[in-house]
Every structure is written in C-alpha cells, then in structure tokens.
Amino acid sequence: MLALIVSDNIKKMKIKEKLIEVVKLQRIEDDGILYITQSAGIPFDIKRVYCIVDPATDLPRGYHAHRQINQAVFCIKGGVVITLDNGQEKAKIALNEKNPGRGVLQRKMVWIEMNKFEKGTIILVLASDDYNPGEYIRGYTQFIKEIRRP
Ligand code: T46
Numbered sequence: 001m002l003a004l005i006v007s008d009n010i011k012k013m014k015i016k017e018k019l020i021e022v023v024k025l026q027r028i029e030d031d032g033i034l035y036i037t038q039s040a041g042i043p044f045d046i047k048r049v050y051c052i053v054d055p056a057t058d059l060p061r062g063y064h065a066h067r068q069i070n071q072a073v074f075c076i077k078g079g080v081v082i083t084l085d086n087g088q089e090k091a092k093i094a095l096n097e098k099n100p101g102r103g104v105l106q107r108k109m110v111w112i113e114m115n116k117f118e119k120g121t122i123i124l125v126l127a128s129d130d131y132n133p134g135e136y137i138r139g140y141t142q143f144i145k146e147i148r149r150p
Contacts, residue, residue: 019084019091019110023072025101035076035101037126043105044070044128052123055114062112065143067135070128073112074103078121085111087147111143 023042025035037046055061062082073082079096082104093104096118103124106112114123129135137143 019086019089020093021105021107022093023103023105025074025103027101040072040101042072042126046126047129048127048131050125050127052121052125054120055117055123057117057119057121060113060115061117062114063138063140065111065137065147066106066108067137067146068108068129068132069135070108071106072103072126073106074100074124074126076100076122076124078118079116080114080118080121080123081116083113083115085113087111087144109143109147111137111140 023040025037026039028034028036052061073095075095075097077097077100079094081092081094083090083092084104084106085091086109095102095104137146
C-alpha cells in the first residue's frame, strides 16, 4: 500500500516537472547586460516575436491553448504568475525582472493563464509560427475535449 502511494506521488511529480519547462537566455555582461537566445535551448525555430507591454494589473490574460504553436514566455520587466495546464495537471511559475532571461515554454496543447501582473510589466514571447487566430483554443471545455480526443 505504501509503495503504491509513493509511486503515485512520483508519477505526479514527473508530470509537473514536464509541464514547467524552464528556458534560460544566455546572459552576457558587456557594459550592460545582453540576453541572447543562442544556447538557450529553445526547442523550435523562432518565427515571431511579440511583447505585451504594461498589461492591466487587474485583468488576467491568456486563457487559451495553441493547437500548433510552441512558445517561450519571458518577463523582462515587472512580474507575472503563469499557470500551465495540460488537461491532467496544473502548475504555476512566477517570472519577474530579477531574472529576465528565465522563461517558460508553453508547448502546443497546453492551456496558459497569466495573472498578477505588476505595474509596468513587459512580457516577451518567442513563437514558432505566424499569428493565426484559427489555431487558438479559447474555451477550456473545448481544450479538454481536444486534449482527451484519442
Ligand atoms: C499567448 C499569450 C502569452 C495579433 O494581431 N498578432 C499577434 O501575434 C498576437 C500575439 C496578437 N494579435 C492581436 C490579437 C488580439 O486582437 O492582439 C490582440 C491581443 O491578443 P490576445 O488577446 O491573444 O492576447 P493575450 O495576451 O491573451 O495572449 C497573447 C498571445 O495571443 C498568445 O498567443 O500565448 O499572449
């Protein structure tokens, strides 16, 4: 019985570890600091870069998943709490300006929620493809339906 409980916990931990995949931009100090995607281990070719600048602090963002696009999300100013959800497990990660080169991967078919924006936050996103509103899943019920589809 004890063994069963232990192995179940390990299984849950593995799912969580896999859900939060931290990526780190290379940091170079050179009369200031540079953060570079080189050697960051971004597991896709970057096709689009966008920023969310000064989002309202009281309005959550995201609440969608991408069917096709992989992304790496960084917080280069301020702070944010990101929740990722793969339909089985949810996990949170706080990103902030103390470590702007530390980001998190949002793989395709992972639901993202962004909350607790600090005032003046800037989110930097590296995406694997062009913007296409048709590849978003914007309803959580639809997300669960598609993720569980055999
Ligand atoms: C995501 C999170 C982290 C475009 O026209 N092109 C673009 O490349 C993007 C990203 C957005 N837009 C337009 C579409 C909407 O009219 O900008 C507006 C705001 O987009 P959205 O409501 O999707 O914003 P967020 O902050 O909820 O989500 C964004 C990204 O869309 C999304 O891919 O993962 O940031």
